[in-house]
Amino acid sequence: METKFDVIVVGAGPAGASAAYTAAKRGLKVLLVERGRGAGSKQVFGGRVYAAPLREIYEGFDKEAPIHRWVRKERVSLVDGNRMVTVEYESDQAASFTTYLTQLTSWMVDRAVNAGAVFVDEVRVDSILRDGSGRVVGIDSGGERVYADIVIDAEGVNRLLLEKLGLVEKTRPSQVALGVKEVIKIGEDKINERFSVAPGEGVSWVLVGAVTGGMPGGAFIYTNKDTVSIGLVVYLETAVEMVEEPIHVMVEKLRTHPALGRLWADGDVMEYAARLTPESGYRYMPRKLAAHGLMVVGDAAGLLLNTGYTFRGVDYAALSGHMAGEAAVKALEQGDVGEENLRSLYEKPLLESFMVRDLRRHRGIEWFMSNPEFFKKYPALAAGVASKLFDLEGEAPTLLDALRSSAKEHGLSMFRLAMDMFRVVRKL
Amino acid sequence: MSTGEAKPKLIRVEDLLQRTVYDVDHRAHIVVDSEKCAKCPKKPCTYLCPASCYVLVDDRIVFSYEGCLECGTCRVICPMDAISWNFPVSGKGVQYRFS
Amino acid sequence: MSLKVVVGIKWVPNTQAVRFDPKTGTLIREGVPSIVNPHDLDAVELALQLKERYGAKVTAISMAPPSAIKGLEHVIGMGIDDAILVSDRVFAGSDTLATSYVIAQTLKRIGDFDLALFGQETIDSSTAHIPAQVAGWLELPYMYYVDRVEEVDEKQRTVTVRRMLEDRLEWYQLKMPAILGVAMKSQKPRPVSIYNKLRVRMENPIQVWSNKELGLDPRCLGLKGSPTLVSKVTWTPEVPRKKQVIEGPPSEAVKKLVEKLCEEGVLPFEC
Secondary structure, X not given: OOOEEEEEEEOOOHHHHHHHHHHHHOOXXXXXXXXXXXXXXXXXXXXXXXXXXXXXXXXXXHHHOOOOEEEEEEEEEEEEOOEEEEEEEEOOOOOEEEOOHHHHHHHXXXXXXXXXXXXXXXXXXXEEEEOOOOOEEEEEEOOEEXXXXXXXXXXXXXXXXXXXXXXXXXXXXXXXXXXXXXXXXOOHHHHHHHOOOOOOEEEEEEEEEHHHOOOOEEEEEEEOOOEEEEEEEEEHHHHHHHOOOOHHHHHHHHHOOOOOHHHOOOOEEEEEEEEEEEOOXXXXXXXXXXXXXXXXXXXXXXXXXXXXXXXXXXHHHHHHHHHHHHHHHHHHHHOXXXXXXXXXXXXXXXXXXXXXXXXXXXXXXXXXXXXXXXXXXXXXXXXXXXXXHHOOOOOOOOHHHHHHHHHHHOOOOHHHHHHHHHHHHHHO | OOOOOOOOOOOOHHHHHHOOEEEOOOOOOEEEOHHHHHOOOOOOHHHHOOOOXXXXXXXXXXXXXXXXXXXXXXXXXXXXXXXXXXXXXXXXXXXXXXX | OOXXXXXXXXXXXXXXXXXXXXXXXXXXXOOOOEEEOHHHXXXXXHHHHHHHHHOOEEEEEEEOOHHHHHHHXXXXXXXXXXXXXXXOHHHOOOOHXXXXXXXXXXXXXXXXXXXXXXXXXXXXXXXXXXXXXXXXXXXXXXXXXXXXXXXXXXXXXXXXXXXXXXXXXXXXXXXXOEEEEEOOOOOOOOOOOHHHHHHHHHHOOEEXXXXXXXXXXXXHOOOXXXXXXXXXXXXXXXXXXXXXXXXXXXXXXXXXXXXXXXXXXXXXXXX
């Protein structure tokens, strides 16, 4: 039996599938190994994908991919108890869509298989093999070894293999966030009606404040074809200190929230899911993204952008996988899979790409993402201002009056408020 | 907000986990050293494991792997390094469909 | 000549995922994935032990729609040598009689097998008919609740098996070829391995047989060949119970529970 491949890709998520697709399409002999049953069965994400990078990788993406709804409305809400202040942006352009990652990944793996990659599921890779001089030469699964010139590590956020190799430290709570999600079926027409969207168009909604019990993090709501995905993201470092009730109770409170629950009260919870996500990609990035015979892609490479109002993981993962696939083709053409060559073929263009530029630019997000005050006081402040302006019983205050008196109630000076706002704007 | 509409009821975590599909292996993919847990002051796993796999009974941690969502949270937050964590083999464990 | 073993596999819905919709009174099947009947994996494991002990060649068979290929890939991943999927529209709607007929005819076509192993029952219907009926069609010796194969004597053409009953163990010697029903949960099915899974992709070990190959009389197949009628299905009514929750640490709560059960007189011993 053949036991040597040009490339072995570990993990068939968006990053791994895209790496396998690109490398196989260019004629390499590719083995794509996945621990789950079939493609997609271990995949969880929030709910929205940016399309542009995927169009570049996959021909006919818009026509064939399992797209649920194009996001036409973006909502951000500050939640204080049962009150909330919401900003909505509506556009006739849609750059992103909602889907299930289980479906999208499955579609990508099908593409990789059609391009000639060998896909093996139900197999857990236990370690990445190195020879005596430290060069990566293959993988080990349950004591059985398979060899390749290049291994692409797409193992995801839980980096058991990279930790074993000593390329990264054990993940710390300060590096990751926990996302917990429910998918609720309410029907296609009801979604169109309740979210005021046309068929095929959808809403992406981010909420901060009381939804996480004031813990840094936030909640999300995405409309799929006939379901909604709702969930929470909490930063583990602060959650460990601040958590006061089980996380599943917090998700259930989101689902039954007085101001939100009406949207899906008659719905049926179809699935409950959870995953870790790199908190602030740049902080989770390994010291190097390539070694002799090895490239690291996707979540394992810390490639997830969280700006506070939007998350980008799937397209970054796919694009990094695609870049690693192309680098593998070039490296094998040149007959050099050494560390230096792989870093110049893969890591260098990746670090210069818009992805890593964005990750660097949004680093300031860490400040207010790990600043509990932002998540407690500002939603309360915003709701307080709105209440003073709109829950009128007597004289109508001016906006500045309302802001000043609400700030005072929440122990914030106008100066402090201005400074914080300035910081947030600058860092976003 | 009193619109008179039916208010959704909270679902207990045991029932919530029934909405998710599993093919449970007879081998546990996570092993917990409960002696270490006994010395753990905060036991954050009892709050942050989304599948409630870690439960306090008589001040002791009782762990069950069957409902595990394979997120990795416990591995990262455990202050006692009491958890040997891995993924299930043979495609067993959680089988996501709509996520 | 080495031992030849066949294992029967059923591709069943993962019943854990099937929910009951109280509003409509029907089962919610949307998105319910199928799995290899878990009790069949005990038979697979026992067959693989025979492969290790006697160098047996093991073939899996399944009568199912084409999607069951996934299940056959799973058992080949565990180490089964090859597989036959018996798949044809004319088989659709078969009850256990028609199904066992098709499986018996498949075994006949395979021909020179020594042992055919089946799981004790399936999680989606639990009839436990198939192995007994297959033995009936083929007029072969049959033993069920088998948890161990003690010895295969290839010269004498006999197999000695142990069977596990509630209160005792029994040993039987059967003439081969023989049909065995393997006791559920009696084995620890081994994991899938990467080389076995690679074999699925590289060697094409799965054949598909339709009724063209088997040439069976359509009157004996599918709905036509199925005399079983489901006359009625009822849901177990909820029995009103006292439902008391005893609070406190388990050690004390158990004491209280035993006291209460004693008061009710439901314990089989003096309190």
